[in-house]
Amino acid sequence: MLLSAIKTLLPQLSTVAFRLENGDTVPEHFHVTEVGLIEKRFIDCGGTLRTEKVVNFQLWDADDYEHRLKPGKLLHIITLSEAQLGISDDLPVEVEYQQATIGRYDLACEGDHFVLRNKATACLARDRCGIPAPTAGTGPNSCTPGSSCCS
Structure with a gap:
């Protein structure tokens, strides 16, 4: 606000x-x-x-x-x-x-x-860190099942 x-x-x-x-x-x-x-x-x-x-x-x-x-x-x-x-x-x-x-x-x-x-915290350089863009319906701290972002 x-x-x-x-x-x-x-x-x-x-x-x-x-x-x-x-x-x-x-x-x-x-x-x-x-x-x-x-x-x-x-x-x-x-x-x-x-x-x-x-x-x-x-x-x-x-x-x-x-x-x-x-x-x-x-x-x-x-x-x-x-x-x-x-x-x-x-x-x-x-x-x-x-x-x-x-x-x-x-x-x-x-x-x-x-x-x-x-x-919430977030990575501001997702493209440089190799972190996939969030998909619709997911929060800033979640991963898409099957993606490599959680490993």
């Missing part, structure tokens, strides 16, 4: 609510403890230099049970972050949320909830 989509949705919401793909909800007394601009520079396994930029929200569940983040307050935090961090591009938003460990999630919206979507 792009930052612009979140900024468009927030004024239409009465509350800010997050849930995970499995249906578990982030407690309603969560805090957004950070809004960041993260730039990752890396070389993929095929030797190609790549850059990834995302806006990052960090959610934190504290023992502050009376806390409720309102849509207008989150919009204000986003606007302040854009100005202070120089965020001028319409970037994807990633969310950090801790359960057993800190997880990184893509963000989507379903109805009146923001949904933390599971991320």
Whole structure:
């Protein structure tokens, strides 16, 4: 989900609510403890230099049970972050949320909830690594039966 989509949705919401793909909800007394601009520079396994930029929200569940983040307050935090961090591009938003460990999630919206979507790793240089392109109906981490990608 792009930052612009979140900024468009927030004024239409009465509350800010997050849930995970499995249906578990982030407690309603969560805090957004950070809004960041993260730039990752890396070389993929095929030797190609790549850059990834995302806006990052960090959610934190504290023992502050009376806390409720309102849509207008989150919009204000986003606007302040854009100005202070120089965020001028319409970037994807990633969310950090801790359960057993800190997880990184893509963000989507379903109805009146923001949904933390599971991320997956992938080979970005499939053609150079000899990994067959995925076939229809298979996920990024699965192989076609009988192919050599699993051996």
